[in-house]
Amino acid sequence: MLTPETIAIVKSTAPVLAEHGELLTRHFYTRMFTHNPEVLPFFNPTNQHKGSQQRALAGAIAAYAANIDNLGVLMGAVELIAQKHASLMIKPEHYPIVGANLLASIREVLGTAATDDIINAWAQAYGFLADILTKREAEIYADNSEAAGGWEGFRKFRLIRKETESLNIVSLYLQPADGLQLKTFKPGQYVTVRVTLPNGMTTMRNYSLSDKPGMDWYRISVKREKATVQSAPDGYVSNHLHDHFHIGDEVEIAPPCGEFCLDASKADKPLVLMAGGVGITPLISILKNALELDPQREILFIHACVDEEMQAFRQKLHSIEATHPNVRVHSRYSDRDHGTDDTKSFGLLSEEFLDAQISNRGADFYFCGPKPFMQIVYGVLKNWNIPTDQVHFEFFGPVQDLEAQPLSNAA
Structure with a gap:
């Protein structure tokens, strides 16, 4: 367990890390890829180029520092990270590489402000978190390899x-x-x-x-x-x-991973599934499985995309709708006006549009898509005071990023 002194020091650094987080994580990745190029295959260069990986790590570090005395609130984030690590075959031997480069980056970026006490406290805090993650990842590897038809590795x-x-x-x-x-x-x-x-x-x-x-x-x-x-x-x-x-x-x-999954224990509860662009891929799986559990389940499926030509699974969705009276599909097109009817409309996503489509606020909500789409949907559900146990989403980055967009519209 972490000592009270370590917890106090780490919490005291939270404001500094929040202020300099992206500078620190950019330095960290550059340093690690230079000193330990063997880890490069684990990272997506597009996310590095766009800066999304750096922002996500900065948000995670700041959240860990701010909540180190109440890690229960971070368990959802820990599970997401553990699942992602297991999907990429991150193993215990990789953690010392990350830790060494992170601690060196804190010292190099913060300079004299990074005292020995601060570095030592963060070394202990990192080791504590690494232990939590490696234990959970070991469980995921075991579950995947021991299941019928399962395997470990690639x-x-x-x-x-x-x-x-x-x-x-x-x-x-x-x-x-x-x-x-x-x-x-x-x-x-x-x-x-x-x-x-x-x-x-x-x-x-x-x-x-x-x-x-x-x-x-x-x-x-x-x-x-x-x-x-x-x-x-x-x-x-x-x-x-x-x-x-x-x-x-x-x-x-590699074996299937991820914690953005349909909750099978709520098979009789209405569902609202909202996809932006290619974010439809996990939701089409959720839709099919939900109907296997209960063919009469009340489901609203909203797909926001550019136009019909760019819309995946359009015919498959409407075929499901035609054979399940309790399923309603609505396509929201942002680019070209195809006319409007009960199954489609033209315009950007907005709270007014979602309010007109969604009548049951007691449903379970699942959504996935690009960042502007996620910001709108997340903001609307928060504005409607939907309980957190009814809200499920998959998003690459800190949740704080979802709260940075007005509710007016999204592409």
Whole structure:
């Protein structure tokens, strides 16, 4: 356990870390990749380039410092991190690398303000957190390897089917190359795909499983990632899977992970599922599984995207709606006016729009999508005082980022 002195010192640094968090984490990643390039395959270069990884880590450090005397409030974040680490095969031997570079970065960025007492306190605090994470990650590895059809590490899968879902999304149906049993998963979870780069190094990406559990394949639906700024490259893995991954080809996949999952204990409770763009992938799995648990379940599915051509699973959603009277699907298009009717509308997402669509505030809410979409939905549900146990979402970054956007609109 941490001593009261350590807790007091770490808490006293929270304001400084909040102020200089991104400077510290940018320095940290640059330092670690220079001193320990062997960890590069664990990180997404696009997230590094955009700064989202640095912001997420800065938020996590600040939250840990502020709540180190009440870690119960951070258990949700700890579970998210442990699941992400297990998906990437982070092991106990990686923690000393991160710890050494983090402590060195604190000293190098803060200078003389980083006294020996502060460095020693953070060393103890980091070690305490690392112990919590490695124990939970060991449980996840054990659960994945001991389950029927389970495994640990990476397993080769073969592409058996490839379907175009929209202008920029393709679905890949993957079966174990060894022909053995396939582990089931929780709807909403993701797998990690590992590919080899032209320079011989490997890189990994997480992709949500977009079909219901219990099939003899895993389906992932991959959005082609184009560079958002001129200095950044197109997404290597997504473009490789779109253009150069063909029927019969093999790829390495880690076991399913993730804590953004349908709560099966509430099978009779109304659902509101809200997706932004490719954020539909885990939600289509949740939708299918929810209807297997209770075909009569009341479900509203809202999909916000650019237009019909960019909308994945549009026909599949309406086919589900046609066979389930209690399911209602609404498409919200931001770019082109396709006219409006009961199933679609044109405009940006807003509280007024959501208020008109959502009549049952006692439902469970699940949502996933790009940051502006998430900010609007999160802000609306908070404004409606929806209890936290009814709100479920997947977001890369600190929750504080979701509270930074007005409720007016989102792309």
